[in-house]
Amino acid sequence: MKHALVTGYLNGMGKGTYEALQKAGYQVIGWDILDQTDAVDVSSVESVRAGIARFPKDLKLDAVALCAGIWSEAPFLQTTVEQWNDLMGTNAFGIFNCVQQLVPHMNPGGAFAVIASASAMRGVSFESAYSASKFAVAGFVEAVARELAAPPRSLRINAVCPFYVRTPMTDRALIEKERLTGISVEESYRLEGAEVPLGYVAEKEDIADFMVALLGPASRYVTGAVIPITGGAHCGYGAVLSSYNEKENYNG
Template structure:
C-alpha cells in the first residue's frame, strides 16, 4: 500500500509553490487530495488529475468552513490539513500601513486559524489526524524590512505549538515547517521586484540568495513538500509541536566570517 492510501488531505494555498508541491506528493502516495486557494491571475499550475481544486479565500471564515464541510461530505472524512496559504509584503514597522499589516496577518495567520478551527472536529473524529502549518525561518531570524511577514511566521509557530498541546488528548498532531528561500512564484516575484525586472536579473538574484545558504542554493518546492509529507504521515506518529527548519543550513550558519 502507498503511505497515504485511504487518507483524505486538504491543502490550503495548494495551487502553486510549496502547497502545490505538497498536493502532488500526497496524491502520488495515495491520498485523496483537495487543493484550495485563490484563483491565479495567470494559468493554474499543473496538478495531477486526481487532485481536486477548489477556489477559496481562507481569510473568509464562512467560505473556509464550507470548504471543509464540502471535503468531508465528498470524501467521508479528513485526516490531514496542510495550511500553506501565505503572502509576502515588505516594509519596516514605521512605514508599514495598517492595511498592509492586516492583509498579511489575515492571510498568513487568520487564514491558517480558520482552516484549523473548522478541520479539527473532523480530525478528532478520526481518532488521529495531522496538521502541518507552513511557516518560515523568519519565525526565528529576520531579514530587513519584513515587519508584518516575520511577525506572522512567528505567530504560526506558536499556533502549531498551541494546537499540539491542546489536541494531543484527541490524537491530533500539529507541527510547523520553516523553509528558507524556496524557488516558488512568490520568491520569483520578490526577485523580480528587487532586480532590474528582467528574466536574467531575476535569475541572478535568486542564485545570489541561494549562495547565502550553506548548501549554496535555494530549495525546490518538492524538497519542502517531502518534509511536510513526513510530518503528516505515520512515520512521524510521535512528533508533535515542533517547528522544523528546512533551510539548507541557514540557521546553523553564524554571520561572523573569519578572515583568510
C-alpha cells in the same frame, strides 16, 4: 483510502505538497483562493465553512497541509497598515481559521503540517510584517499542540520553516525587490543560494517531501515542532542582508 486537504494547492509549495500526497496514495482535496471553480479564502471564516460544506458526506481527513500564504517586503517605516493586515489575515489568522474549523473533520491520530518560514525563527530586515505573521504561526503551533494531542482526538500539528524556495510567490517578491534595490531576481537567488550550506535555493519538492513525512506515520511521535528546512541557512541566517543595506534606495 486516506484523505488529505491542502491549502494553496495551485502554486509553489502547496502544489508540490498536493502532488506529493497524491503520489503517497492519499485522496487529496485542494483549496486555493485562485481556484476558478470553488475558491477558498483561508482568511475568511465564511469561505472556509463553504469549502467544508462541499466535502463528500461523512468525509474524515487524515492529513491537512496548510500552505496558503503571502509574502511582501518593505522597509519598516514604509510598511503600510494594509500590508500588515493582509499578511496577518492570510498567514496568521488563515492558519488559526483552518485548524479550528477542520479539527472536527479529522480522524483520530490525524496530523496538520503548516508552512511557516525561516523568518518565523529570526526577525528579518524589511520583513517586519511578514516576520510577525510567521512568528505568530510558530507560536500558534506550539500553543495548540498539547490541546490537539489530548485523547480522543490525538491530533498532531507541526510547522516547517523554509528559507528561500523557487516559487511564483518568491519570484513576485524578488521582482519588487529588484525595483527597490536594483538587484535582479536571479542575482537575489544567487545571493541567497550562497548563504545556504547545501549550496542551492530549494525547489518546492524539497519542502513537499518533508511535509508528507510530517503528515505520515514516520512522524507519529512528533508534535508541536517548528522545524527549519533551510539547507542549513538558519545557522547564521541573515548575513546576506548586508548587501541589501548597501542600497541607499532600500534603506527607507
